Amino acid sequence: MKDRNSLLLATRAEFERVYLEAFDIFRPKCIEDAFHQADTTHSSVEQHHLLTARGILMERHTILRQNLLAAMAHLLNRSLQTTYSHDRPIFQKNTNALSLVDTADFEDELQLGAFTDQFRKEAEEQLRDLNIRIALLFGQDDIKERENPFRPYLISRSLADATGMLAVPLDIGHRLTILMADGMATQVDGIYASVNAFMSQHGVAAELPLKIRKSPNATAPLPLNEDAGFADEGTATSSPVPPQAAPGTTPQFANMPRQSGQVAQGSGAAQGIDQFLQNIQSMVANAGTQAVGAMADAVAQNVVGEQSNGSPEPASQAPNGVTQASDEARIDKLLAMMQQYSQQTATPGALTSPAATASAATAANTQPPAMMTRIMDNLRALATGGVMGASAAQAGSGASAGAAASFQSDNAGGAAAAQSTSGATGWMGGVQKVGAALKQFFTSGTSNPHANSMGAGPRIVTVQLAQSVDDLLHTQTPSTEDMTNSEGRIRNLLLEQRAALTEQTEVVDEQMTIDVVAMLFEFILQDHRVPAEVRAQLGRLQFLVLKMALRDPTLLTQKGHPVRLLINRIGSISVGLKKIDPSSERVSNEICHIVESLLDNATQNPTEFSAYFARMLDDFDVFVAAELRKNDEQVNQAVAAIEDIKNRTLRFAHISAQMAEILSGVKLDTYFYEFLSNTWVQVIERAETVDMARATRYRALVPDLVWSIAPKIDVYDREELAAILPIMINTLRDGLSMIAWPADKQREMIDWLFDAHGRALRITVDTDTFQVPSLPNMHTNFESLVSNAVVKTVPPTASELRAAEKVLTDAAALVPNAAIATVNQFAEHELLAELNLDDIEGVDFGTDAVDAYEDESVSERLYNGINIEIKLSVRPTRAKLSWVSEDAGNLLLTLDDAKLPMVMSVKAFRRLYNHGRVHFLEDEMLFERAVKSLLDAAEHMDANEVE
Structure with missing residues (x-):
């Protein structure tokens, strides 16, 4: 059997794997259940919540899956720390005290308790076996589910936390959590069965051994820390030690x-x-x-x-x-x-070799810019433990020498003592390349090329270093005004304090983390695409980011870490700051407020503090969205129109299905069939939101219209047609005016009916071979449509819902004084021809999609306020993303040279992006640009040293 620590880490990885697999399995069933519940509910509000939750499961499953993993990882970190540990906080019960508790929080806890009970009931036997295995693994006789680090409560809580990360309204998040909990209940037994099988394969049985308890001898037990190097375990005590070992026996x-x-x-x-x-x-x-x-x-x-x-x-x-x-x-x-x-x-120095000397570029075409030279020289100094800024003067360029001298003066306090520190030998070996070392570090979070960080928990930080970082965070974080030096440069606080911090390190990874974070901020603080005041605010977070990076290696290895996401979002918004807030004052104040909040609450556990970064990110998104809508009334009207369409989609799909079912046995002209199944369905759907009696009258017009174009074989039918014709035309015009159908199309329809009626009066048929139904018979045949009966039990598919939404969107864009425009109204024919599509939005994006390689990662960059360049015609134009729907299905773009906001599905946006028709103004986001630039500088330095 593996040692306990290794087995727990391996079991954790297995648990997280089967947990995510369970989500992938039950997600399709959740989507189906959401639609069925929406179809059967009598509450329009509940129907909206269910359909929105269904859309999230369909369109944002990748983000939701990532949230589930992040939430579970956070819970497991804490759970593993408290397993059979005596260090849990104990709260004294006071039955006489009264407490005011938020009702919503109380109900949420009750709901989580219900989920946990449901999971426990579904996996009763497997859970009991796992509780025994955990007790056996820790050498305990007391079997408690509370001591199981993989207990059902973690699953319940992770589902709720994952929906909370989506920043959706509470009612929708609550409904989504319930749907996922119901789906998880069908998979939880399999999850624990897999974990039990995994532990069984590694020699942990589900039976506790029989132990004979002897009376203790006089010697008191002595404390012994069994697992000093494992952060997630409690402190155990050794068994009583006899004063003498019996001859011939193996001591305990x-x-x-x-x-x-x-x-x-x-x-x-x-x-x-x-x-x-x-x-x-x-x-x-x-x-x-x-x-x-x-x-x-x-x-x-x-x-x-x-x-x-x-x-x-x-x-x-x-x-x-x-x-x-x-x-x-x-x-x-x-x-x-x-x-x-x-x-x-x-000793970090034991793993490194003496510092290597820098070499200058030998050719003019290989000479990097002044800033790159400065970065490369200081990167070499960091890697080898040399003095920062010392080698830049030898680069052969007056500009780079001046930059290096300036940089050296900025960091004189830290550079002077760099060679005397314990880590002066640096984290680079003499034969290893800096680029390879950095790539390894950004991949695994460690300088050890053989390390594997999969499933690893928080890192233990040297006590002296952790204390030093905390002290610097609270005493050396300057105000915004003090973030610039005498020459107007934004200060790199980490490089100023590098010598003092390096003295406190005990392992190479700590030293490398300090240097890497310092260099990343060097790039961020010099990135002139971001306004100087924003860079100064981000610079104040240097010690806080270092504190978190030392404890949580995933900050430097995972793009989805909340710290990186917040820095990226602030950088992206600030690129187009003037378009969001012409004065830039309100957004700048909000960024300052976020930074101050982070610094004021920096005493929390770094792992738990990641959730605080995520909350600040959500608050910032909400703020930017509010600013965009507050400053643009057109965006408000467009959002209202899209949300109205979303609420009407299901009803339109039902009516469309009823119409298709009733017309399936009737042979009609293509033009007339399209009119009834499309335009007239819109009329009925719109009428049902206003007056059901009016909607019934519009439904009853369908059999009259169909009968009116059938051959009239006797005088009675001709007289009947003459009697109902004026009523039909008035009802037809009344319905088309309700949806503001264009006047030219109304005339076209009336003209077609006039010709059809003329043919019906002129045509003669053989009544022996062709039976023409009478008007009462036609009413009987169409009774299910008129009475609004359910004629189709199968719920609409995703493609049918998309088609319904597209019809309503196109109709809304064509009415007078429309609030929105569609991408097809802007796209020229050459664009549609290039994509081999007649309609960008009209393609089924299922398995038969034209673009099988749609980039899902594009969706992760779609946030309110970002700026893009889009080419829908010969000339590209700038646009701002003004709104993204809650289910991430649609978005609004405000084009610089357009009067109306343009609505577009996220699928169509990705299609345009993949065909080079859309470009983000930021090729990479701020933190990712810094990482890429650091790696590029390291590779460039390695190449120059080889030459």
């Missing part, structure tokens, strides 16, 4: 966990070993030397075995007649060995 300590293999995992390795040594010394003083000497043999052999070939040697048994002097010698040997191991583990 021979089977203890291998300390050396564990301390090497975390950055707090040296502290863990020091604590372990203190425990040994305490045991020597209290339990005698003979028993501890036996433990010395066991641990010493484990340490030696790991240092030599990575595998422990079996612990030897204590020989008979061992002397106290030899026991003491073995203890001294163990202490010396552990101290040596501690020094090797904690």
